[in-house]
Amino acid sequence: MALQVFTAVTGASWESELVGALDREDHGVTVVRRCVDVADLLAAATTGTGQAALLSAELRRLDGAAVARLTAAGIAVVGLVEPGDTRAADRLRQLGVVRVLPADAPAEEIARALRDAVSGGPVGGHDVGDPRSALPVLGLPPEESTRPTGRGRVVAVWGPTGAPGRTTVAVGLADEAARLEVSTLLVDADVYGGVVAQVLGLLDESPGVAAAARQAAAGTLDVAALARLAWAVDPHLRVLTGLARADRWPELRPQAVAVVLEEARRLAALTVVDCGFCLEEDEELSFDTAAPRRNGATLTVLEEADEVLCVSGADPVALQRTVRALAELREVLPDVEPVVVVNQLRRGPVPGDAREEIAGALSRFAGREVRAFLPADRRATDASLAAGRTLAEVAPASALRTGLRTLAAQLSGATEPGGRRRRRSR
Ligand SMILES: Nc1ncnc2c1ncn2[C@@H]1O[C@H](COP(=O)(O)OP(=O)(O)O)[C@@H](O)[C@H]1O
Ligand SMILES: [Mg+2]
Numbered sequence: 001m002a003l004q005v006f007t008a009v010t011g012a013s014w015e016s017e018l019v020g021a022l023d024r025e026d027h028g029v030t031v032v033r034r035c036v037d038v039a040d041l042l043a044a045a046t047t048g049t050g051q052a053a054l055l056s057a058e059l060r061r062l063d064g065a066a067v068a069r070l071t072a073a074g075i076a077v078v079g080l081v082e083p084g085d086t087r088a089a090d091r092l093r094q095l096g097v098v099r100v101l102p103a104d105a106p107a108e109e110i111a112r113a114l115r116d117a118v119s120g121g122p123v124g125g126h127d128v129g130d131p132r133s134a135l136p137v138l139g140l141p142p143e144e145s146t147r148p149t150g151r152g153r154v155v156a157v158w159g160p161t162g163a164p165g166r167t168t169v170a171v172g173l174a175d176e177a178a179r180l181e182v183s184t185l186l187v188d189a190d191v192y193g194g195v196v197a198q199v200l201g202l203l204d205e206s207p208g209v210a211a212a213a214r215q216a217a218a219g220t221l222d223v224a225a226l227a228r229l230a231w232a233v234d235p236h237l238r239v240l241t242g243l244a245r246a247d248r249w250p251e252l253r254p255q256a257v258a259v260v261l262e263e264a265r266r267l268a269a270l271t272v273v274d275c276g277f278c279l280e281e282d283e284e285l286s287f288d289t290a291a292p293r294r295n296g297a298t299l300t301v302l303e304e305a306d307e308v309l310c311v312s313g314a315d316p317v318a319l320q321r322t323v324r325a326l327a328e329l330r331e332v333l334p335d336v337e338p339v340v341v342v343n344q345l346r347r348g349p350v351p352g353d354a355r356e357e358i359a360g361a362l363s364r365f366a367g368r369e370v371r372a373f374l375p376a377d378r379r380a381t382d383a384s385l386a387a388g389r390t391l392a393e394v395a396p397a398s399a400l401r402t403g404l405r406t407l408a409a410q411l412s413g414a415t416e417p418g419g420r421r422r423r424r425s426r
Contacts, residue, residue, distance in 0.1 A: 002028050005114055006044050008035040009056040009080060014103045018080075018110070022054075027111030038066050045073045052076040052114045056103070057088035063217045064255040067096040076117035078110070091219035094259055151265035152183075155411055156301045158275040158338070159311035160325035164318055165343035166190075166311045168381060169374070169404065170274035171199055175390040176401075176408035177270050178237035180416065185230060185268035187240045189257065189301055190276040191249040191294050194242020201388020202231055208240040209260070210251045216259035226263045238268065252297035261304050270412045273301050278328060299333060307411060308338040309371070312362070315349035319361055326366040339371040341407070346376040371410075374403045 005022070009015045023031050032050050035041040038061045041053060053075050055062065070077050079092040083102040092100050099113050115121070157170040167190070174186035188194035189209060197204035208229040215221040215229075230238035240260075243249065264271040275298050302308050310329075312322035322340065329336060342358055350357050359370045380395035387394050391401040409416035 002030040003052060003111075003115055003118060004030050004032045004050045006033045006035055006041055006050045006053045006075070007031055007055070008038070008041040008059050009054060009103075015056075018103065018107065021107035022111060025107060027108055029111040029114055038062055042066060042069060045070055045075050050075060051118050052078065054078050054080060054110065054114060055097075057081045057085070057092050057100075062095065063219070064095045064259065065217060065253055068255050071096065076114070078113045078117050080110070094216070094219045094221070096255060152185075152267070152269045152271055153307070153412070154261055154265060154271045154273065154301075154305045156273045156275050156305035156308045157311060158298070158302060158308055159277060160318075160321035161277045162313060162318055162321050164311045164313040164322070165374075166277075167195055167199060167274050169309065169311050169341060169343060170272050171196060172391055172401070172404035173408045173411065174237060174239075174270075174272040175392055176405040177272070177412045177414065178234060179392060179405075180409055180412065180414035181236055182408075182412040182414050183236050183267075183269045184412075185238045185240065185264050185271045187260070187264065187271060187273045188242025189252065189273050189297055190242055191246070191252055191297050192276045193244060193246040194274065195244075196239065196274055197241040197244070199385065199388070200233065200239060200390070202233075202239065202241060204231075204241045204244075207243050207248070209242050210248065212240060212260045212263075213252050213256035216256040216263075217253060221259055221263055223263055223266045226260070226267050230267075240264075242274070249294045249297070254296035254300040257297045257300045258304055261301065273305065275301050278302075278325065278332075302329070302336050302338075303333055305336075308336055310338040310340045310368070312340055312342050314342050314345040314354065314358060314373075314376070318344075319358065322362065323365045326368060338368065340366075340368050341372045341374065342370050343374045344376040345373045372403060372407045374407075375399045 007019055009018065019031050019034060022029050033044045035044055038059060041055065044050065053070055055077065057079060067077060077097050079097040079100040080103045081088040081092065081100060083104045089100045099117050101110055101113055157166050159166045170186065174184050178184045186196065187209060188196035211229050212221060212226055215225055230240045233239050243251065261271065278295055278298055310322060310326060312318055326338065329338065340362055345354060347354065355373055362368050362370055377398050377400040380391055380398040380400050383394040384391050391398060391404065395401055406416060
């Protein structure tokens with residue numbers, strides 16, 4: 001049976017000729033519906049009458065969410081661009097369309113691309129544009145995505161509920177890495193209300209992360225645009241501020257977040273992401289591109305990151321939350337191997353040698369090693385919060401700060417200087 005295809009190539013001069021040629025000749029392809037716009041295409045997709053969609057880059061309102069919805073509906077997507085228009089081709093790839101052909105390609109070749117897209121065959125050699133701009137697309141097998149090498153690392157700072165100190169650790173790591181002269185981007189991706197701007201004393205009127213996600217969904221985000229949306233806090237540190245209001249979480253669509261991280265890797269050697277926690281009490285934890293959930297952005301960050309830090313508190317209640325969060329993470333993203341950073345270590349809540357007891361408990365109950373212990377130092381963190389400045393600025397000699405610096409050096413591959421660091425002016 002011929003492959004049933006929807007087309008949505010309206011607005012392009014070559015549309016009717018192409019559709020005619022596809023249909024007329026025997027290419028094993030039947031055009032079952034010529035859609036006039038994205039809404040029409042999505043509506044057609046729900047009928048279950050087509051296996052593939054052929055769409056043009058000019059299609060109005062085409063965004064990453066629409067492509068994700070088509071993919072989730074089991075529709076393979078092939079893009080067409082004006083011959084030689086590499087920007088349009090790159091934009092389509094950013095939106096998640098892996099196969100892109102010039103519109104003047106022979107009908108036979110377009111038909112083959114459609115069949116390959118459905119069967120998951122190789123991405124053809126007639127693509128336009130820069131194939132490195134192909135992004136890992138959620139829901140597609142890994143061989144369909146190309147990852148450029150030699151790019152910046154992404155470290156996700158995550159953890160259970162109960163304020164174990166994710167933001168303190170994320171901000172501290174980013175600041176320390178920048179002080180070690182590693183170009184660093186700090187991203188506030190906490191979908192339960194980000195506070196990084198406030199913690200750093202930035203007067204932020206509009207969340208940079210929301211603007212970046214918006215541009216990513218529109219296919220217009222590149223390194224320069226991302227740099228414009230971030231605060232340059234010092235020569236090595238940029239900050240993409242977060243959603244101050246928790247009810248704005250739908251603005252962080254998972255696919256858009258993946259694109260933001262891709263560009264972040266091009267912008268900075270190290271990207272540190274302050275994530276929310278993952279618990280959703282009222283619903284199951286899952287990836288679902290068709291019906292986005294609050295966890296989607298967080299899970300995307302955890303999946304895309306090179307390293308996931310799970311920040312845990314150091315008392316029995318906090319440890320129990322950590323064990324539980326790690327078990328949930330293993331269920332949803334079994335390939336992610338987080339390492340634990342135990343924060344707020346102090347004498348008292350855990351009897352005996354706290355480090356030993358905590359490390360033993362996390363290894364027994366969660367099967368995870370502790371990468372670092374960071375001491376509780378309320379005096380240092382309060383001074384930091386009061387001044388809207390980082391620990392390096394207000395408590396440079398504190399053990400909490402030096403612990404963060406050592407961890408930052410490990411994560412970024414920078415060498416930690418033996419002596420005290422010079423003060424950096426902002
Ligand atoms: N090591 C620490 N010692 C003392 N206080 C800390 C430490 N880490 C975090 N805090 C404080 O705990 C509170 C919660 O930390 P925060 O980083 O905002 O947690 P989360 O992002 O996990 O909700 C803040 O007031 C912070 O200053
Ligand atoms: Mg936080």
